[in-house]
Amino acid sequence: MxxxxxxxxxxxxxxxxxxxxxxxxxxxxxxxxxxxxxxxxxxxxxxxxxxxxxxxxxxxxxxxxxxxxxxxxxxxxxxxxxxxxxxxxxxxxxxxxxxxxxxxxxxxxxxxxxxxxxxxxxxxxxxxxxxxxxxxxxxxxxxxxxxxxxxxxxxxxxxxxxxxxxxxxxxxxxxxxxxxxxxxxxxHFFDNRYGTGQSTLDGIIRATNILLAGKNIVVAGYGWCGKGCALRARGMGANVIVTEVDPVRAIEAVMDGFRVMPMEQAAAIGDLFITVTGNKHVIRSEHFDVMKDGAMVCNSGHFDIEIDLKSLKEKSTEVKEVRNFTQQYKLQSGKSVIVLGEGRLINLAAAExxxxxxxxxxxxxxxxxxxxxxxxxxxxxxxxxxxxxxxxxxxxxxxxxxMGINLDTLTPEQIEYTNSWASGT
Missing domain, CATH: 3.40.50.1480 (Adenosylhomocysteinase-like)
Known part of the structure; x- marks a missing residue:
């Protein structure tokens, strides 16, 4: 109005x-x-x-x-x-x-x-x-x-x-x-990690009402937002897979206890996909081809370009709304792919x-x-x-x-020590 x-x-x-x-x-x-x-x-x-x-x-x-x-x-x-x-x-x-x-x-x-x-x-x-x-x-x-x-x-x-x-x-x-x-x-330590982690799963659950425990959830990107999503998904009982292009972040994901593999490999395994890279077409045509029937994809990056919806639509014979913020794309192969929140920020599209x-x-x-x-x-x-x-x-x-939380303060001796180079073992 x-x-x-x-x-x-x-x-x-x-x-x-x-x-x-x-x-x-x-x-x-x-x-x-x-x-x-x-x-x-x-x-x-x-x-x-x-x-x-x-x-x-x-x-x-x-x-x-x-x-x-x-x-x-x-x-x-x-x-x-x-x-x-x-x-x-x-x-x-x-x-x-x-x-x-x-x-x-x-x-x-x-x-x-x-x-x-x-x-x-x-x-x-x-x-x-x-x-x-x-x-x-x-x-x-x-x-x-x-x-x-x-x-x-x-x-x-x-x-x-x-x-x-x-x-x-x-x-x-x-x-x-x-x-x-x-x-x-x-x-970024808090908003990106804890905010995105919690609100992304909140949006997914509100849109679908699915049980996350036991699902293979693929998190694309292991920056602070990806870390938060992976951490929270694991906390809900999901089997989390991470995809990355940065070798340092990939090692970190491995040492945090997650499986790391290319999206081409993860696409055939995942039940639910979350993109949080800030880049374009992280999930694209060749990935849709190998996904399970009923696989769900969503995005928690700022723009709706991380999932290549244009190519998905071109592969589809029918697109219909099956729940609020939940669209089913029926592929020519007979399989379906579910898109949440139109590929936009799922935590704000379907939640708060x-x-x-x-x-x-x-x-x-x-x-x-x-x-x-x-x-x-x-x-x-x-x-x-x-x-x-x-x-x-x-x-x-x-x-x-x-929050009612107090901290320690340095003693004069500790302050002197941190400002001195002469003291050692």
């Missing part, structure tokens, strides 16, 4: 869903104490006052708290969806109705609508861009060079987006600072995404990265920047404090 109010312009499904959305946003906030503390400071200091900000993110209850914190910081911001199936329509409604935040996101929006929302975001002439997947940044660089002078910098928290930014850097078109939030310790407790740290990083860019406006050369180590440490410290 597209509408205009006195408070804001927006493009959402239904403003009447706001009451339900507010209730769920409040519930998520119970487990986001770090971002709450940052929001309270932001409300006093207004570090983003006068800053035009665009956030292209999954519109979830957790993202709502980031948007609210950024508004408290004084930002003039709008929020658009980073994925057509990840939007929670009631959350979008509450942000518009209860907080006056412009939202352009509808669950299930088509590609034309998505691209229109990207253009709407760029019409805001952003100074700061928070981008999941770098679609907004890439569109700005390709089509709106005249707006680059407005841009202070961007933040990115997805593996896919970081890959794109590095490619832009290599091509010499990254002419502004980009904060690599994804590589912050308090992001990462638990709030883990997104608390990820979005704390995002909020502080925006503040860092503004504070250092004009001081940072174009390129990729990591979250400062002291910021990473402070987020971890605040999280532990909220």
């Amino acid at each position: 597209t509408a205009t109010t006195e408070r804001t312009k927006y493009d959402i499904k239904d403003p009447s869903l706001a009451t339900q959305g507010k209730q769920r946003i409040d519930w998520a906030g119970r487990e986001m104490p770090v971002l709450r503390l940052i929001q309270e400071r932001f409300a006093k200091e207004k570090p983003l006052a006068g800053i035009r900000l665009v956030a292209c993110c999954h519109v979830t209850t957790e993202t709502a708290h980031l948007a609210i914190a950024l508004k408290a910081a004084g930002a003039d911001g709008i929020l658009i969806a980073s994925n057509p199936l990840s939007t929670q329509d009631d959350v979008a409604a509450s942000l518009v109705v209860d907080h006056g935040i412009p939202v352009f996101a509808i669950k299930g929006e088509d590609t034309e609508t998505y691209l229109r929302h990207v253009e709407t975001a760029l019409d805001h002439r952003p100074n700061i861009i928070i981008d999941d997947g770098s679609d907004v940044v890439a569109t700005l660089v390709k089509n709106r060079q005249h707006q680059l002078s407005d841009l202070i910098g961007t933040t990115e928290e997805t593996t896919t987006g970081i890959v794109r930014l590095r490619a832009m850097l290599n091509d010499g078109v990254l002419t502004f600072p980009a904060m690599n939030v994804n590589d912050a310790d308090t992001k 995404g990462h638990p709030s407790a883990v997104m608390d740290m990820s979005f704390a990083n995002q909020a502080l990265a925006c503040e860092y860019l503004v504070k250092n406006k004009g001081k940072l050369e174009p390129g990729m920047y990591s979250i400062p180590a002291d910021v990473d440490q402070e987020i971890a410290r605040l999280k532990l404090k909220a």
Whole structure:
């Protein structure tokens, strides 16, 4: 539903869903104490006052708290969806109705609508861009060079987006600072591993209601997201197989107790396939040919390109919806392959995404990265920047404090020892 109010312009499904959305946003906030503390400071200091900000993110209850914190910081911001199936329509409604935040996101929006929302975001002439997947940044660089002078910098928290930014850097078109939030310790160690691991299996179970115990589950990619998926799948009783292209990660998977083999070999064994590589066509035509009848494939990478659905459709005589977010492709051979969540992020297509407790740290990083860019406006050369180590440490410290966990502190003797080279055996 597209509408205009006195408070804001927006493009959402239904403003009447706001009451339900507010209730769920409040519930998520119970487990986001770090971002709450940052929001309270932001409300006093207004570090983003006068800053035009665009956030292209999954519109979830957790993202709502980031948007609210950024508004408290004084930002003039709008929020658009980073994925057509990840939007929670009631959350979008509450942000518009209860907080006056412009939202352009509808669950299930088509590609034309998505691209229109990207253009709407760029019409805001952003100074700061928070981008999941770098679609907004890439569109700005390709089509709106005249707006680059407005841009202070961007933040990115997805593996896919970081890959794109590095490619832009290599091509010499990254002419502004980009904060690599994804590589912050308090992001990828927790969000990617524990968040993706739990929420991916949650999405699979909600979509299919299958028993994971005893299944052969193939995890494509053993980065932090893949580690999380493999760990959680094994915990549910599955026999986990890992496919990799990186020899170091492959050795790690072997020593973690998983079988490692090429996808060509795993394709004939797997009952369920999960792609988390950030690359293209990890599961493709020749793999579909040897899969078991009824094999299920899903993706937990950012874009829907990891599974070659075009070739699967070309091999199929029929495609039908057998459950919500579950499509059966009937192959010419008589076998069927089941695709979950249209090959998009299964944890957000069929479930609610990462638990709030883990997104608390990820979005704390995002909020502080925006503040860092503004504070250092004009001081940072174009390129990729990591979250400062002291910021990473402070987020971890605040999280532990909220959990009621205390740490040891070094004694003066220990501090002296660590700063000295003279002492030894």
